[in-house]
Amino acid sequence: MVLIPTPLAVIVAVILLASGVSVTTFAAIQLVRRKLRSFARPQRVRALERSLGLTREEARNKRVVGFFHPYCNAGGGGERVLWTALAAMQRDHGSDTVFVVYSGDVGAGEGKASKDEILAKVQARFGISLAPASLLFVPLSYRWLVEDSTWSRFTLLGQSLGSVLLVLEALAGLEGVVPDVFIDTMGYAFAYPLVKWMYDIPVGSYTHYPTISTDMLARVRFRQAGHTNRSSVASSALLSRAKLAYYERFARAYAWSLGKADSVMANSTWTRRHLEGLLGVAERADGPETVLGDAAGDIGVRRRKGGAAEKPQPIHAASATASAPTRCVRTVYPPCDTDHLSAFPLSTASRIPSSSSPITIFSLAQFRPEKEHATQLRAFAALVSPSPPGPALLPPSIDPSRLRLVLAGSVRNASDSARVESLRALAQELKVDAQTEFVVNAPFDEICAWMERASVGLHTMVDEHFGITVVEFQAAGLIPLAHASAGPLLDILVPTPSGTPTGFLAPSPSFSSSGSQEAEPLHLSFARSLAHILALPAAEQDAIRSAARESAKERFAVSAFERGWNEGVQGLLAAASVSE
Structure with a gap:
């Protein structure tokens, strides 16, 4: 029996190579790479035969598109992107293409689901129908490597290295x-260089x-x-300097890894601008696309007086060369299922x-x-039962x-379930549990x-990269x-050309240059905004x-x-070919 190297062994070998340990190490890693490549095609054919019932000839001639999404059954906005994109590609390319979803939600045991159960949830949650005959799930048993609970310290670094191991398992x-x-x-960019090096296949990133x-x-x-940024770090100048040095080096590594993708799509202007800042590219006006190179250098961030972030400044790509490839970051x-939601009164x-009548937030x-x-x-407690001297x-x-x-949402695991219970306890502590419901x-x-x-539709996340639920609120009439x-x-919440609002925004408290808060807490800002909305005349x-x-x-x-997605992946599909 041939022993396939474990993901951990492969990543250790790659680290040793990067350190320039020895020619012997380099040769060993190249051998591992050749072995993995030689196993890839027959293992894939067997998987398609076993899981989809294809003949060997059919399996050999199918193009395979893989979606890496460890939490595919979470039911959030990111999952809507996954399933909408997959459904569109099944419709347009299903005759000659098989689709694979790599996920830790698949399998037997607590918290796991079968293929049929996942597809049923996609239909129930998003109203999206998928063709099971061309869809294969690959279970990820090491998903705990990318969970924040696994890494109590150096969480970003731990999750990023964990994602590399998880992709190797996939x-x-x-x-x-x-x-x-x-x-x-899902944005696990640290795995891109390894995927490119090991298998030399096109890589797309959303x-x-x-x-x-x-x-x-x-x-x-x-x-x-x-x-x-924990308060214990923020209150210490020494810890803040150390963390900043760590973040800056991490950002350079992240930018270098992301630059290995052949197609990069961002879900919003905010995300695109930050990718531009990290990748060290100049923004092209404020259009939907920005040309980027394959390098990253110094980190640059500016801040307005009072603490509000300016538009991210480009990182200087000092290591870029004239021959570096260029691609586009597409927004x-x-x-959003606007057709269905727009049918509501x-x-x-x-x-x-x-x-x-009750007024539901x-x-x-x-x-x-x-x-x-x-x-x-x-915010709700401040609105319905202000305590003196509260207004x-x-x-x-x-x-x-x-x-x-009404707080509705999905839970992914035991940590999320415990979080819901702590929120229930907080509602009781604030004496609003009788007017609060968890769905x-x-x-x-x-x-x-x-x-x-x-x-009213309420969304309180700070720096929400896009906010698809805010769009759903708009379409549904909230x-x-x-x-x-x-x-x-x-x-999203931009006024119409005539100046009519399409929603409201609650500002953050301002901060002094020393970091001390100068304004009321964030929840009061939301409470005031809610009161303003509720007081508006019906017309x-x-x-x-x-x-x-x-x-x-x-x-x-x-x-x-779908139009934007198809533009983003057409180059990937054109570059892919199925070997004989």
């Missing part, structure tokens, strides 16, 4: 399948959120505490039919820490007891039913309220709902995503 493991095109739809961004660097530099907005009267987001659900609960925010015409807060892992029809009758940053600020609310829906339909429909 391609070279016992159930691995090497595709003709490798597409990463980035929802940069692994590291210039905003993250700026928070450390200006010692601002937050989700990615491809995530798809639009008027305020349909959502709040009488002066005694609806949140839709995965229960992850960066989604800031605690901020939503605190009374609602106008006298609105009885606080009429308000309801966990609900099917698509139930989510739609909530959006059909809710009045008045969205989101944080004034990233996707909601730059792409003004209706005008905003109408403008928001038209904006969503025009700019974020599924058809618009």
